[in-house]
Amino acid sequence: MARVQVERDEVERPIVAQLQAMGWNHVPGADVGELTADAPFLKDVLARALRRVNRRATDGEPWMDESDIGRAVAELAAVPSGQDVGKANLAATELLLSGLRLNGPSAAHGGSSATVQYVEWHEERRERNEFTVVDQLRVRNRSDKVSVLDVVLFVNGIPLAVIECKSPDLADPIRSAVLDLRHYAGSPLPDDEREGSGLPLPSGVPELFRTVQLMVAATAESAYLGTITSGPEHYHPWRSVEPEDPATLAAELPADTGRLNERHKLVGVVLRPAALLTVVRHYIVPLPAQTDAGGVRTVKIVARHQQYRAAEKAVRRLLTGKARGGPVLEDERGGLIWHTQGSGKSLTMAFLVRRMHLHHRLSEFTVVVVTDRTQLQEQLARTLRLSESEVETAETAAQMEGLLRDGGRRVVFAMIQKYGAGGFTFAAEGDGDGDDRDLAAEYEDAERARRERRAAKLPPVPNFPECNPSSDVLVLVDEAHRSHTKLLHAALRKALPNAAKIGFTGTPIMTGKAEDTRRIFSGGSGRDFLDVYRMADAEYDRVVVRIRYEGRTGEGRVFDKDGLDRNFEDLIRDRTPEERRELLNRWPTERDVAESAPMIRAKAEDMLEHWVTTVLSGGGFKAQIAAVSRKAAVAYHHALRAARDALMVELAAFRPEKVAGVPLEELARRERYLFQAYQYRALLRRIDFVPVISPGEERKRHEWLHWTDPARQAAYIERFHQAFPTYPPETEWAATTPFHASAPRPQTQAGAGHNPWSQQGAKGPAAEPDPVHPDSPVAFLIVKSMLLTGFDAPREQALYLDRPIRDAELLQAVARVNRPMPGKEIGYVVDYYGVFDHLSSALADYEDADVDDTMRSMAEEVGGLAPAAEAVSAYLARLGIADGDLTDFTAVRSAALAFGEETVRQDFDEVLGSFLTVLERVLPHEAGLEYVGRARRWALLQKRIRTLHRDAPGGSFTLRLYGRKVRAMIADHLEGPEIDQVIAPVSLSSAQFDEKVRTMPAREAAAEMGHALRFHLEERVKREDPEKYARLSERLEEILRELPGRFEEQIAAFGPLMDEARKQDEQDPRLAGLSPLEQRLYRLLDQEIAERSGIDVGQADLREVTGAVCGTAATIMAQAAYQGQHQDLAELADKIRMELFKARLRPAAGADLTGLRELAERLAAYAEENRAAFLAWSRGE
Known part of the structure; x- marks a missing residue:
């Protein structure tokens, strides 16, 4: 069965039926007709509702006449059309919630002005509203293209929710639905894998989405909820039935439904008519969100x-x-x-x-x-x-x-x-x-x-x-x-x-x-x-990420002098006997040891190595240290700086070419550390480690004022929240140069640098320059107790504990690292004090089950690797595939034929995903390195399966679902030229498709051609020519039915079918001779100009404009200084605007330069989103 039919039968129709059972009035899209971008409402329904909702306070009678209604509808339709859809949505939301101030209403109102409400929000009068659900709704945008939305929920004729349905047979149906929703809303995501594939993408109808409050991505068993600004990572499932009654939901579903799944719950709770109004009015709020570039944008959360x-x-x-x-x-x-x-x-x-x-x-x-x-x-x-x-x-x-x-x-x-x-x-x-x-x-x-x-x-x-x-x-x-x-x-x-x-x-x-x-x-x-x-x-x-703790202290705490040799063994194993005796003499107590210079120095070196190899290389995240005292917090600042400076000196002598080609897992630990640090040396040279401590008695002595000043603390914390910037490649001399804010610190003894245990400090925060350079990214915050409670920092992935801590404070402290962020799969708590060695004592007053929820050891993750790997091997063995069969590319291609059934592919994705998730959490732990080889082989098999069956968005394979550390280990093995030689292009339109298929054995070639044809028909032809889609799809299924196992005959029959399917690409003479990238850019130009009334095309040739924009964008983005930051995009937009002028595009009569400027900015954003395609175009690829 075609996926589109599966979507309708297993997702869309059941949702509509459930909505009807809850009181929604169902109107098929065919009965509604085609809505337009000018006023994408159910106008008759809206007119009735405005009369019904707006009544005189004196006698409760309606007062709006046709003129009042026309003005109210026009105001809603005119919500800032010149703004992006996110800002327009905020403005429309305010209008819906607060109402419209209408001057000079009809005489029936009896006043000089009135407030028009579009929705009756009062809980005791909600029966005045009208709830309509429309499926397969056609909307024509300003470029005269039609989009068909699966399910749209109208309240009083105003679209408030949109549901996009996807077949459960897709590899990632929820993500596919979210990507389509973003396209429909006119704000496509930059990491949409389908961009650059040459496949048609949904046409945007942002005018309809200006009033949409909820967006739902749905499949057979689950549904995820988001808003107009949500990316795939922000959509979330609805797992609760309360405050509704489960029996009520069950009664609204078919008798044979069985258990309530997540889709039933989301629809039955959130989209229930009264609840929908409650959610829209009370449970959606705008929030400021920081961008990676350091800016702030407003997002809507539900x-x-x-x-x-x-x-x-x-x-x-x-x-x-x-x-x-x-x-x-x-x-x-x-x-x-x-x-x-x-x-x-x-x-x-x-x-x-x-x-x-x-x-x-x-x-x-x-x-x-x-x-x-x-x-x-x-x-x-x-x-x-x-x-x-x-x-x-x-x-x-x-x-x-x-x-x-x-x-x-x-x-x-x-x-x-x-x-x-x-x-x-x-x-x-x-x-x-x-x-x-x-x-x-x-x-x-x-x-x-x-x-x-x-x-x-x-x-x-x-x-x-x-x-x-x-x-x-x-x-x-x-x-x-x-x-x-x-x-x-x-x-x-x-x-x-x-x-x-x-x-x-x-x-x-x-x-x-x-x-x-x-x-x-x-x-x-x-x-x-x-x-x-x-x-x-x-x-x-996935509201939080997992927390895993790891002890780095041997027995941990110091109970007596004689035990010092035994405690912290992994940190001081390289110390001489004399140094150890000195430790015993100078630091006899537990806190003395924790504050001691040698111990802090040793721990700082270990923390830096752990952070570089696990946190920085695993996603560019940050860390926090909880020190035993304010004094120790300041000491860590200097010790970490010294450890970093020593690392930079070592990196200056490191030669990465000596280990080039050696798998990372085969390098010795120190070589692996240096190899990973070398890639980040430009950043490492600049970062800083900042104490944030409260003032105590020492403030009377004017000590540590740099680190206790509230204004500076706020600035440091703000910088901690920011992403690390991207730096140009380092020169060799720069790798040895530390990045400090002020003059060199005084030396107290040879090689010791500044003495952080000195009790001297600045006389006031303004008495000396800020000790942290203004351009230094803040990588670590160092605290005693501050920021261990109520500090929400998604960029923090590691907490290094070096202080005694117990009970609620311990449970709260470890949760600092559990805030989710894209690419962050786990939070690390690394114990340098021995707290977790005595966990039962530290949390003795809590139930074991409650503690187990919060705290689990990294050893549990390591222990889960072997059974996860065995599960993958066992699954492949049931299909007749042994690891030995996956040693070369041809064997992998043959093994992929065993995954013809969609359920088999889904099961393999699940079992392999479980293994790779555990591996991501364990790496770079030594125990995980031995599994990297198997991960490479299995991931290559998955790539072949995905590209053969075109299951992913755009039909291509992406490493997006793999963790960053796993990707770093296996990416080269999956993306080399030798891989591309045996994996055919996804697109049937590719010039290389036929050439690649001809080199394959008959069975593999027939499978490749059949899947490519089906994908091409569903993703391209279906949207543009439904009649042709139905005819060719039926012919494809007929070939497969009549010629089972006769692969040579299938190949012969597929040939004419492929030729006819490809003719679709040759019908637009304007695109003849243009490359795929140029064709997409031409269509974008055409659409954007059509949507902007302030641009006069005149004598301009859009083919010429397209070539000029491609050349300008590719040239600028190829420069080393271009980093895709805000200032880079602004410069790129200026250059494109100049090219538009050269190509004779001009402002329309009576218009200013706004239209051309906005067009240039849109083209610049598109170029940045497709940077790789533009650079490939410039190379003639």
């Missing part, structure tokens, strides 16, 4: 299933629970939400507040957010502003009292800086220790003091006075697991006696405190959590 589920549960509890008063002794409207670190708790809070403050029964609540860390407060404040509620921060007790007394619709932050014997201290009243103090320890000290006072019969310390007795108060306590929560509850109970309380925690609750904590937040009932989302859930959803 809540994940656990965020929606938790917020909706909380709202339901607030609405149905009993407030304190009368017979109700404790408030029953709260609860405890346990969502693991990195799962988006701050956004969950923002969604909850937004939902409350737009709910007619909860809109006047005062929300009090309590936290105890500056970083958490700043992060939460930024996020909660998305709720569009007033946000205030109380920095003193007096401010807090005043804000609580005022009450009203607002969010109030209480940042508790410290707890002492006198009670809570707020941010502006603290002593400046900031985030480097241990609040739990302070609480325990205060409790001891309290017990002593009670023993001495001293009067108790008074807590907060009563501030607000209203029950319209919700207290959100962040990190509710902390040991001071019980006391905080008592203080808030007095200040806000009738408030509801919801606690958030990202870590499990200690077994001894679990009952107390749940009772505090659950009205004394000790009920279970309001919502739970564990680390295992987050890993499964």
